[in-house]
Amino acid sequence: MFSYIVRRLLYSVPILLGVILITFTLDSVMMTPEAKALRVLGPKSAKQARDEWIHNRGLDRPIPQQFVQYVKNLATFNFGTTWVTGRSVRDVFLQGAGPSLLITVPGFFAALLASLGLALFQVFVRDSPLDRSLTIFSVALMSVPTMVYVIFTQAILALALNYFPAFGFEYGGIGMIRFLLLPVAIFMLINLGHDARMYRAIFLEEINQDYVRTAHAKGVSNTRVLTQHVFKNGLIAIITLVVADLPKLILGSLLIESLFGIPGVGSVLRQSIESGDQPVVMTSVFLGSALYLVGLILTDICYALADPRIRLS
Amino acid sequence: MPPRRTPPFRALALLFSLALTVLFTGCDNDPNPAPYHEKRPDGSPWRVRYNAIPSEPKSFDPQFAYDEIDHSILSAVYDTLVEYHPMKKAPVELIPCLLEEMPKKEVEAENKISYLCRLKKDVHFHDDPCFPEGKGREVIAEDVHYILQRMCDPKVESPFFSTLEQHIIGMHEARAEGIAKTGKFDYGTRISGFELIDKYTFRLHLNGPFPQLVYWMAMNAMSPVPREGVEYYDGEVHDGVLRAKWRFHTVGTGPFQMKEYVPRQRIRYIRNEGYHTSVFPSDGFEPHKAEWLKQFAGKSLPLYDELNTSIIIELIPAFVLGRQGYLDGITANKEAFGALVTSDQQLTPKYKARGMELEKVSTPGTFFISFNMQDPIVGKNAKLRQAIARAYDGRAYVEIFYSGVSPTSNQLLPRGLFGYDPNYVDPNRFDLESAKRLLAEAGYPDGIDPKTGAPLEITLDEPVSGTDERQRAEYEKRMFEAIGIKINIRESTYPRLIERYEQGSFQLGSGTGWMADFPDPENFFFLFYSKNFPREGANYCRYSSPEFDKLYEKMAVMEDTPERLAIIKKMNAMLAEDCPVIFTFDKAFYVATQPWARWTHNSPMIENGYNKYQQVDPVLRAKLRKEWNRPALWPLILLGILVAGALIYAIRWNRQNHV
Numbered sequence: 001m002f003s004y005i006v007r008r009l010l011y012s013v014p015i016l017l018g019v020i021l022i023t024f025t026l027d028s029v030m031m032t033p034e035a036k037a038l039r040v041l042g043p044k045s046a047k048q049a050r051d052e053w054i055h056n057r058g059l060d061r062p063i064p065q066q067f068v069q070y071v072k073n074l075a076t077f078n079f080g081t082t083w084v085t086g087r088s089v090r091d092v093f094l095q096g097a098g099p100s101l102l103i104t105v106p107g108f109f110a111a112l113l114a115s116l117g118l119a120l121f122q123v124f125v126r127d128s129p130l131d132r133s134l135t136i137f138s139v140a141l142m143s144v145p146t147m148v149y150v151i152f153t154q155a156i157l158a159l160a161l162n163y164f165p166a167f168g169f170e171y172g173g174i175g176m177i178r179f180l181l182l183p184v185a186i187f188m189l190i191n192l193g194h195d196a197r198m199y200r201a202i203f204l205e206e207i208n209q210d211y212v213r214t215a216h217a218k219g220v221s222n223t224r225v226l227t228q229h230v231f232k233n234g235l236i237a238i239i240t241l242v243v244a245d246l247p248k249l250i251l252g253s254l255l256i257e258s259l260f261g262i263p264g265v266g267s268v269l270r271q272s273i274e275s276g277d278q279p280v281v282m283t284s285v286f287l288g289s290a291l292y293l294v295g296l297i298l299t300d301i302c303y304a305l306a307d308p309r310i311r312l313s
Numbered sequence: 314m315p316p317r318r319t320p321p322f323r324a325l326a327l328l329f330s331l332a333l334t335v336l337f338t339g340c341d342n343d344p345n346p347a348p349y350h351e352k353r354p355d356g357s358p359w360r361v362r363y364n365a366i367p368s369e370p371k372s373f374d375p376q377f378a379y380d381e382i383d384h385s386i387l388s389a390v391y392d393t394l395v396e397y398h399p400m401k402k403a404p405v406e407l408i409p410c411l412l413e414e415m416p417k418k419e420v421e422a423e424n425k426i427s428y429l430c431r432l433k434k435d436v437h438f439h440d441d442p443c444f445p446e447g448k449g450r451e452v453i454a455e456d457v458h459y460i461l462q463r464m465c466d467p468k469v470e471s472p473f474f475s476t477l478e479q480h481i482i483g484m485h486e487a488r489a490e491g492i493a494k495t496g497k498f499d500y501g502t503r504i505s506g507f508e509l510i511d512k513y514t515f516r517l518h519l520n521g522p523f524p525q526l527v528y529w530m531a532m533n534a535m536s537p538v539p540r541e542g543v544e545y546y547d548g549e550v551h552d553g554v555l556r557a558k559w560r561f562h563t564v565g566t567g568p569f570q571m572k573e574y575v576p577r578q579r580i581r582y583i584r585n586e587g588y589h590t591s592v593f594p595s596d597g598f599e600p601h602k603a604e605w606l607k608q609f610a611g612k613s614l615p616l617y618d619e620l621n622t623s624i625i626i627e628l629i630p631a632f633v634l635g636r637q638g639y640l641d642g643i644t645a646n647k648e649a650f651g652a653l654v655t656s657d658q659q660l661t662p663k664y665k666a667r668g669m670e671l672e673k674v675s676t677p678g679t680f681f682i683s684f685n686m687q688d689p690i691v692g693k694n695a696k697l698r699q700a701i702a703r704a705y706d707g708r709a710y711v712e713i714f715y716s717g718v719s720p721t722s723n724q725l726l727p728r729g730l731f732g733y734d735p736n737y738v739d740p741n742r743f744d745l746e747s748a749k750r751l752l753a754e755a756g757y758p759d760g761i762d763p764k765t766g767a768p769l770e771i772t773l774d775e776p777v778s779g780t781d782e783r784q785r786a787e788y789e790k791r792m793f794e795a796i797g798i799k800i801n802i803r804e805s806t807y808p809r810l811i812e813r814y815e816q817g818s819f820q821l822g823s824g825t826g827w828m829a830d831f832p833d834p835e836n837f838f839f840l841f842y843s844k845n846f847p848r849e850g851a852n853y854c855r856y857s858s859p860e861f862d863k864l865y866e867k868m869a870v871m872e873d874t875p876e877r878l879a880i881i882k883k884m885n886a887m888l889a890e891d892c893p894v895i896f897t898f899d900k901a902f903y904v905a906t907q908p909w910a911r912w913t914h915n916s917p918m919i920e921n922g923y924n925k926y927q928q929v930d931p932v933l934r935a936k937l938r939k940e941w942n943r944p945a946l947w948p949l950i951l952l953g954i955l956v957a958g959a960l961i962y963a964i965r966w967n968r969q970n971h972v
Contacts, residue, residue, distance in 0.1 A: 031808070031809070032812065034812055034815070034848075035806075035808040035809055035811075035812045036808070038808040038811050038812060039806075039807075039808035041379075041472065042379065042380065043807075043811045043851075044379070044472075044828075044830075044851070045379070045472050046472055046474075046475035046476070046849075047475070047848040047849050048474070048475045049470060049471070049472045049474075049475065050848075052467055052470055053470060056470070084369070084371055085369070085370075085371055085372070085560070085561070085576075086372070086558065086560055087558075087561075087576075092576075095576070121963065124963065124967055125963050125966050125967060128966050130959070130962060130963065130966065151629060154629065154630065154633055155633070158342055158633060158637075159633050159636060159637065160945075161944060161945045161948055162342045162637075162942045162943060162944040162945065163342065163944055164342055165341075165342045165343065165344035166342065166344070166630055166633040166634060166637070167344050167623075167625060167630035167631075167633065167634055168344030168345070168578075168623070169578055170346065178341060179344070222967065223967075258626060258627060259627050259629070259630060260630070261344075261577075261578065261623070261624075261625060261630065263575070263576060263577035263578050267577055267626075268577070270626075271368075271369055271577070271626065275368075275369075276808065
């Protein structure tokens with residue numbers, strides 16, 4: 001397995017280089033240094049100020065030279081400083097990772113638990129009107145855009161019923177929980193419909209297996225069959241699906257963080273896209289690709305660990 | 314023995330009760346942090362104001378920050394040498410702030426003009442670790458020299474240098490000399506145009522008339538900063554402690570001291586206890602507020618103890634927090650407008666009943682559509698430009714896209730500025746008949762280009778980043794096409810658009826305009842000065858008229874006199890005749906203020922919610938907030954019943970069908 005992991009990691013290097021090359025080329029082609037300076041400094045900025053800005057960031061050097069420097073910096077995890085605020089990009093990401101994880105990790109596990117619960121419940125009452133209603137409900141959850149969830153919950157739960165703060169964040173302490181409840185709930189809802197539909201399909205496949213019929217024949221109760229046998233066997237497929245998403249949680253949620261004022265990586269990225277803060281956007285793309293590759297490798301490893309029939313070589 | 318509940322139901326019941334518990338612990342919707350104190354030392358309630366800014370600040374360095382948002386923050390922390398009278402609107406008036414009196418102009422010769430300035434004594438910087446024993450030192454004239462040096466330092470990237478170096482003697486040379494030895498600016502380099510007279514008095518020598526200097530003194534760019542602070546806050550670790558970067562640390566003399574800045578969340582300020590630079594004015598009150606404002610006359614500033622500024626980028630949350638009473642005002646942006654403002658521009662009954670007031674903010678700024686005067690088609694044909702201008706119905710545009718709030722403009726200067734003529738009638742106002750006549754005279758009868766036999770095609774550059782802008786572009790196209798020509802819209806991002814304007818690769822360009830840095834006609838007419846072509850300047854339409862230039866050069870250095878007014882009239886007439894731009898509308902918007910936070914100020918040059926003249930009634934706020942934010946319990950009970958019903962149904966169904 002070790003050699004397999006090393007090989008996969010080595011395969012990742014050219015993929016990452018490809019991503020860097022594409023993003024760097026796109027960035028260079030789409031915007032001239034002058035347009036970048038105008039975007040950051042504003043249209044009222046003086047020519048002299050813009051020229052100085054371009055020169056101080058090395059944007060007046062030949063593009064291949066800029067690319068080599070950029071790759072060198074990435075290799076040493078030097079992501080540079082943001083163009084808008086002059087802060088270290090690494091610090092910006094490190095500071096944003098905490099709030100992002102506070103939303104995505106509980107939201108992710110809440111969605112996992114809720115969708116597993118819902119899927120099991122649907123299998124429990126399979127083919128009933130309630131099962132069909134819940135299927136329609138799941139499809140509806142999948143179809144609603146995130147923005148609608150946010151507006152709806154802010155308008156109803158925060159504004160009309162006054163249960164939660166509609167916006168804001170506080171780091172640490174019990175007071176933090178009230179700021180996280182709505183964003184976490186929405187993060188959960190966004191994933192719930194899709195996951196529940198998928199897990200239901202997995203469990204239904206399991207429930208038609210021979211070992212389930214045998215268990216029923218032996219007199220095991222329906223509930224016990226579901227929770228002890230179907231659930232455990234279905235988990236093998238589910239774990240592999242879940243693990244691939246885990247590394248990406250650190251990148252947060254672009255829309256939820258922005259609309260709830262959570263100072264996470266997602267909201268940083270949103271602002272950086274709007275303000276043309278190239279170092280932050282490029283770092284996000286790089287980290288996103290790297291984490292996606294890590295997720296894929298983890299999935300393969302988990303498959304091998306969960307299913308004794310699979311061997312990585 | 315009671316029947317044993319099965320594991321999934323136990324888990325579900327547990328989850329549900331956990332959710333309810335968590336829900337109840339969250340039954341407080343106030344997003345603001347607890348104030349620093351509950352009471353003042355005299356036992357009266359601690360007064361906090363709550364505002365919001367719509368974007369992340371870029372910098373708190375007064376010599377670098379050149380952005381509306383940054384300025385709103387700086388105005389709370391840094392005093393300026395002079396400031397705008399908070400109550401005077403048309404015309405605005407400058408009054409001394411850090412200066413003892415207004416700068417005294419001294420003219421020795423036409424090219425030898427100076428301003429004598431004397432700082433108030435006993436004004437101190439805020440207490441800060443950068444000073445010995447953390448005690449803020451007194452502000453002295455040398456601090457003003459230091460900020461001019463900072464502008465000369467290329468590392469500071471000050472956007473103000475390029476203007477001031479043209480007027481203050483020695484700034485240009487100081488930069489060259491300062492970086493000559495090592496490439497790094499040497500702060501030992503003196504600026505010859507700065508004459509230090511004594512500890513508090515200095516003289517600024519100019520190379521010619523520059524009456525706008527007093528307006529520059531009202532900008533934070535010329536706010537003194539302590540050299541100790543700039544050098545102390547270097548972003549490095551010293552004795553195991555990481556110091557902030559100067560760009561994100563403030564050491565000012567202003568009414569508030571910044572206590573906390575959490576990026577992408579909030580900025581908190583606390584009253585500068587030693588503040589005695591200015592007091593609440595006793596004159597200039599608006600008649601309908603005069604009786605109420607009299608109570609504050611002569612009072613020491615600021616009128617409140619703490620300022621909490623939330624960074625809220627999205628429009629909807631800002632409106633929601635305002636409705637809940639967690640912000641002291643609600644800006645009537647596109648998400649909130651319908652709820653706040655009626656069709657006849659009044660506060661809606663719902664918000665009036667809450668005791669709110671509607672304030673119209675008209676900041677000196679104007680927008681226009683530019684012709685490229687070097688374009689072979691539109692640039693060489695004044696009648697064609699006039700015809701296109703007369704097809705533009707500004708009133709309909711503003712009604713549709715700005716709900717009629719922004720006033721349409723018919724001249725370059727916005728309302729409230731010296732030179733604005735309320736009786737001016739624009740010859741190029743909307744008039745389709747005369748537009749069609751002019752088009753025929755321009756050589757395009759019914760919009761047909763005789764060379765091709767097809768409608769004349771003109772490209773309209775538009776800044777488009779979403780549906781809103783696209784709708785505006787389509788509407789403009791429809792207006793212009795009403796005279797028979799064909800408009801091709803070219804969409805760009807705003808920076809790309811400005812780049813096109815700078816390169817001169819456009820015919821007709823939308824999204825141009827100007828927000829005043831200071832309320833002087835020069836700050837608008839310079840947009841048409843031929844020596845101000847891009848990239849050095851912002852004369853995007855590349856208007857060039859030797860006669861206009863002469864008038865501009867004369868007007869730019871004049872005081873506000875009847876003679877200056879006459880020149881402005883001539884320049885307006887020239888712009889109407891040559892028609893390099895189509896005037897569209899001036900900037901204006903509404904803010905609904907909470908009953909506990911009535912606005913005191915009136916000057917369009919003063920930041921809305923951040924200034925030291927604002928007041929707040931914390932007792933009324935506490936009472937109303939409580940009334941407006943009572944949590945409802947019935948939905949929780951209903952939810953409980955629904956979940957219990959579903960569980961019972963499930964158990965019964967399963968027993969009937971799967972046992």
